[in-house]
Amino acid sequence: MTGSLRAYEHWVASYRRVWRGSVVSSVLNPVLYLTALGVGLGKLVNHGAHPLGVSYISFVAPGMLAAVAMQIASFEATYPVMASIRWTRVYHAMLATPLRIRDVLLGHQLYFASRVAASSGIYLAILAAFGALHSAYAILAWPVAILIGIAFSAPIAGFAAWAKKDSWFAALFRFGIVPLFLFSGTFFPVSRLPEGLRQLAYVTPLWHGVDLIRHLTLGTVTWGMALVHVAYLVTLAGVGLVLAERSYAKRLVL
Numbered sequence: 001m002t003g004s005l006r007a008y009e010h011w012v013a014s015y016r017r018v019w020r021g022s023v024v025s026s027v028l029n030p031v032l033y034l035t036a037l038g039v040g041l042g043k044l045v046n047h048g049a050h051p052l053g054v055s056y057i058s059f060v061a062p063g064m065l066a067a068v069a070m071q072i073a074s075f076e077a078t079y080p081v082m083a084s085i086r087w088t089r090v091y092h093a094m095l096a097t098p099l100r101i102r103d104v105l106l107g108h109q110l111y112f113a114s115r116v117a118a119s120s121g122i123y124l125a126i127l128a129a130f131g132a133l134h135s136a137y138a139i140l141a142w143p144v145a146i147l148i149g150i151a152f153s154a155p156i157a158g159f160a161a162w163a164k165k166d167s168w169f170a171a172l173f174r175f176g177i178v179p180l181f182l183f184s185g186t187f188f189p190v191s192r193l194p195e196g197l198r199q200l201a202y203v204t205p206l207w208h209g210v211d212l213i214r215h216l217t218l219g220t221v222t223w224g225m226a227l228v229h230v231a232y233l234v235t236l237a238g239v240g241l242v243l244a245e246r247s248y249a250k251r252l253v254l
Helices: 004-015 019-045 056-078 079-087 090-095 101-129 136-162 165-181 197-204 203-219 221-253
Strands: none
Touching: 004 090, 004 101, 019 056, 019 101, 056 136, 056 165, 056 203, 079 090, 079 101, 079 136, 090 101, 090 197, 090 221, 101 136, 101 221, 136 165, 136 203, 136 221, 165 203, 203 221
């Protein structure tokens, strides 16, 4: 673990140069999203039947928290990983030291988790300011958001290490991340989807994260289902790390 922390230290030191820009976006983006979707669109939605019997902002806000964790982790695990292998060759520099491939992988994953933790923590505080948190269990949404981030960053980092062209990331976001963002229960209940698409949504990792965070913030969580959600995300993260280590080894071992 010491080697992983050494690699993690590099990414933290690099982030100190650019943290101001990301903090601004981490604060501004959730405020704009919640104002437009929760307050603006919510005024129209709230005239009809409320999703889950709550106001629209209370419904959509936790979904946005889960989606933000997915988006940050997905972006951090694509271009920066490929750059570290092909362009800046940071990974190769690390491996020229006593660090092992596993140290390089886990160090970067710890950094991804830190980025998700910082942004989701800010987002959760903004949700509280908007009155979108209705239970003390909402504090558990923070570690769940971090787990969502790892569940995405681990397999995507493996894909990024394996990918031959950075243009492949456009396909990943267009046909993977964006559909998950739109159809995994972030903006409307998955039960409204047609038969077939509904079952498909239920097996997506983002739906598990959205559903768990939403019930935590509303105080309607059932712990049996919560364990199912957590087990799913932990399994995905674990499998993703194993596959990523293999992918890193193929690209970095001469």
